[in-house]
Amino acid sequence: MKRRTFIKTAAVGSAGAALTAPAVVRGQAQVRWRLASSFPKSLDTIYGAAEVVSKRVAAATGGKFEIRVFAPGEVVPALGVQEAVQQGTVECCHTAPTYFFGKDPTFALDGIIPFGMNSRQMTAWMYDGGGLQLVREFYSGYNIISFPCGNTGAQMAGWFRKEVKGLDDLKGLKMRIAGFGGVLIERLGGVPQSIPGGDIYPALEKGTIDATEWVGPYDDEKLGFYKVAKFYYYPSYWEGSAQLSLYVNTKAWEALPKDYQAVFEAACAEAHVDMQAKYDARNPAALKRLVANGAQLRALPRPVAEQGWKAVNEIYSDLSSKNPKWKKVYESYSRFRDDTIVWFRFADGSFDSFMASTKR
Amino acid sequence: MKRRTFIKTAAVGSAGAALTAPAVVRGQAQVRWRLASSFPKSLDTIYGAAEVVSKRVAAATGGKFEIRVFAPGEVVPALGVQEAVQQGTVECCHTAPTYFFGKDPTFALDGIIPFGMNSRQMTAWMYDGGGLQLVREFYSGYNIISFPCGNTGAQMAGWFRKEVKGLDDLKGLKMRIAGFGGVLIERLGGVPQSIPGGDIYPALEKGTIDATEWVGPYDDEKLGFYKVAKFYYYPSYWEGSAQLSLYVNTKAWEALPKDYQAVFEAACAEAHVDMQAKYDARNPAALKRLVANGAQLRALPRPVAEQGWKAVNEIYSDLSSKNPKWKKVYESYSRFRDDTIVWFRFADGSFDSFMASTKR
Numbered sequence: 001m002k003r004r005t006f007i008k009t010a011a012v013g014s015a016g017a018a019l020t021a022p023a024v025v026r027g028q029a030q031v032r033w034r035l036a037s038s039f040p041k042s043l044d045t046i047y048g049a050a051e052v053v054s055k056r057v058a059a060a061t062g063g064k065f066e067i068r069v070f071a072p073g074e075v076v077p078a079l080g081v082q083e084a085v086q087q088g089t090v091e092c093c094h095t096a097p098t099y100f101f102g103k104d105p106t107f108a109l110d111g112i113i114p115f116g117m118n119s120r121q122m123t124a125w126m127y128d129g130g131g132l133q134l135v136r137e138f139y140s141g142y143n144i145i146s147f148p149c150g151n152t153g154a155q156m157a158g159w160f161r162k163e164v165k166g167l168d169d170l171k172g173l174k175m176r177i178a179g180f181g182g183v184l185i186e187r188l189g190g191v192p193q194s195i196p197g198g199d200i201y202p203a204l205e206k207g208t209i210d211a212t213e214w215v216g217p218y219d220d221e222k223l224g225f226y227k228v229a230k231f232y233y234y235p236s237y238w239e240g241s242a243q244l245s246l247y248v249n250t251k252a253w254e255a256l257p258k259d260y261q262a263v264f265e266a267a268c269a270e271a272h273v274d275m276q277a278k279y280d281a282r283n284p285a286a287l288k289r290l291v292a293n294g295a296q297l298r299a300l301p302r303p304v305a306e307q308g309w310k311a312v313n314e315i316y317s318d319l320s321s322k323n324p325k326w327k328k329v330y331e332s333y334s335r336f337r338d339d340t341i342v343w344f345r346f347a348d349g350s351f352d353s354f355m356a357s358t359k360r
Numbered sequence: 361m362k363r364r365t366f367i368k369t370a371a372v373g374s375a376g377a378a379l380t381a382p383a384v385v386r387g388q389a390q391v392r393w394r395l396a397s398s399f400p401k402s403l404d405t406i407y408g409a410a411e412v413v414s415k416r417v418a419a420a421t422g423g424k425f426e427i428r429v430f431a432p433g434e435v436v437p438a439l440g441v442q443e444a445v446q447q448g449t450v451e452c453c454h455t456a457p458t459y460f461f462g463k464d465p466t467f468a469l470d471g472i473i474p475f476g477m478n479s480r481q482m483t484a485w486m487y488d489g490g491g492l493q494l495v496r497e498f499y500s501g502y503n504i505i506s507f508p509c510g511n512t513g514a515q516m517a518g519w520f521r522k523e524v525k526g527l528d529d530l531k532g533l534k535m536r537i538a539g540f541g542g543v544l545i546e547r548l549g550g551v552p553q554s555i556p557g558g559d560i561y562p563a564l565e566k567g568t569i570d571a572t573e574w575v576g577p578y579d580d581e582k583l584g585f586y587k588v589a590k591f592y593y594y595p596s597y598w599e600g601s602a603q604l605s606l607y608v609n610t611k612a613w614e615a616l617p618k619d620y621q622a623v624f625e626a627a628c629a630e631a632h633v634d635m636q637a638k639y640d641a642r643n644p645a646a647l648k649r650l651v652a653n654g655a656q657l658r659a660l661p662r663p664v665a666e667q668g669w670k671a672v673n674e675i676y677s678d679l680s681s682k683n684p685k686w687k688k689v690y691e692s693y694s695r696f697r698d699d700t701i702v703w704f705r706f707a708d709g710s711f712d713s714f715m716a717s718t719k720r
Contacts, residue, residue: 056622056625115718127633153707154711234710240712258419266627267626269630270629272633273633277483277488278484281696284703287703287706339645340640340641340644346595348595349709350595351595351596352514356705
């Protein structure tokens with residue numbers, strides 16, 4: 001630095017706040033982001049996660065980092081959010097990665113695949129098992145950096161108009177089921193249907209479809225399926241948990257001040273744990289109300305699980321031979337799943353089992 | 361505002377940064393806190409949670425909010441942390457609330473009680489079931505505000521030199537077991553022992569004690585118990601999960617700028633989910649190594665669970681008749697536990713059960 005310049009700067013500094021000004025500008029930068037959610041506001045727990053992030057980020061930056069949350073259709077359609085982030089139309093979105101499995105099945109490994117990981121396994125793989133690094137490597141090809149942002153826990157298999165007593169009852173069954181689960185239902189002899197949320201109830205009522213899956217008791221109750229399909233099956237082998245993710249456009253992320261990045265990451269972690277907590281707190285009471293309203297709880301027959309397990313392993317091995325991106329992430333995913341699942345049967349599983357027995 | 365004052369301020373403002381200075385000072389206030397941990401650095405997952413908070417808070421404030429983490433004995437002994445926060449000797453601590461059940465058993469309801477809630481239930485009660493508000497009301501009497509900050513998940517019952525085939529084998533059994541669990545072991549005929557972590561191994565080796573509980577595979581492996589007590593029992597009915605909490609002195613909290621408060625809260629939530637993730641990722645491999653090294657896995661016999669359940673309900677009902685603080689929090693805790701546990705058997709439990717069966 002030239003001596004004259006130094007003196008001049010120092011002089012201004014001593015007279016006012018000029019010397020610290022650069023830090024001030026950086027720390028207090030006004031940043032406005034738009035977040036496109038894939039979820040309707042009626043799904044308050046899932047849609048709400050984006051609001052948890054938005055509120056926390058605002059509070060932690062004195063309102064300087066604003067993230068405005070938009071419902072589907074307000075700026076981007078529900079399933080257009082990934083592309084909107086990729087292209088930079090919006091800075092970020094909150095979505096279910098499994099929605100984009102048709103584009104590349106690898107997306108689903110950041111959300112859920114049939115016979116995949118439970119909620120705690122998935123979070124463990126993300127945070128401490130190398131999962132997050134692997135999915136981020138995949139997402140970098142889409143100009144996206146991802147953040148785990150919520151999980152529903154194990155879902156229910158869905159609402160069926162007739163009892164499912166064995167594999168035969170799935171033959172020709174028209175079932176509304178999204179994403180990867182549809183591929184599995186097809187392998188089991190069913191006919192997967194793609195129907196938007198609002199149209200499911202009338203289709204089920206008229207018998208246009210025989211069954212539908214949605215999420216779990218708390219969300220399902222809102223759509224009233226128990227009125228038109230009495231049999232409520234568990235568990236969802238297609239969604240043994242379902243992670244939601246927050247996608248951020250890579251350039252928008254890189255342009256974000258480091259302290260705002262840190263705030264954003266912590267806010268996503270908070271929304272991640274908060275969503276699972278809300279489902280866990282609200283599902284039990286909703287299930288009781290559903291049963292009181294006539295829902296008949298049933299476990300999917302064991303042969304359905306066994307045949308499904310066999311079918312998905314064929315699908316996954318086929319994918320691994322064709323898609324190197326899938327192969328790389330799936331190898332870590334499936335190894336982690338297989339290495340950890342048995343542990344949960346010992347301490348947590350046997351504790352839960354006894355505690356549940358005290359209520360019977 | 362008087363006109364003259366306004367003009368003067370405006371003039372200074374236009375010449376420099378004076379007008380924005382108050383906001384700058386607030387947003388960039390240098391805050392230094394000391395955090396006393398109850399845990400040795402060797403328990404990297406638990407001790408590490410305080411470091412996760414410290415690092416996140418620093419990164420999110422450009423280094424302006426510094427929290428220095430101290431191991432036990434550096435500023436406060438392991439079990440002196442609660443009092444140190446209450447008296448303002450340190451601004452905050454990271455601890456297991458159950459350590460202070462002797463002072464008032466209500467503390468344990470923020471951590472774990474025998475036959476209490478599993479990890480997901482506890483977090484759900486904290487975040488969405490009214491639990492956090494209730495424990496904070498209790499803590500306000502100690503000048504403390506609490507933040508959930510980690511959970512171990514269901515622990516193992518412990519290491520036993522001899523097999524436990526029934527209740528008779530607990531009679532006169534000298535077991536190192538901390539806190540509330542000790543009260544239960546005593547009711548079951550055992551003799552609870554209070555021994556610091558570093559002294560357990562020699563006591564077990566010499567036969568001064570017959571058994572010890574610690575945490576779970578990942579932590580237990582470090583202390584080498586498998587070398588001197590072969591039988592490794594599950595689950596810990598005394599710690600079906602164990603929540604750790606971050607206590608902040610109320611005055612220190614109130615003096616903290618609002619944006620730093622927001623950062624701190626999000627950082628605690630992040631550490632909360634991060635610790636459970638680390639245990640879930642690391643326990644399975646540790647269990648495999650322990651078994652490979654000769655540990656004999658055993659389930660506690662059903663009569664032990666049944667007798668224990670009966671005993672704790674007598675203890676809890678006795679406490680409720682004597683301690684109104686306990687009664688208020690326990691009523692919410694036990695209702696939430698009882699209302700939610702059955703739900704976990706349907707979707708999550710049956711999914712986990714099938715998935716574990718694929719590995720046998």
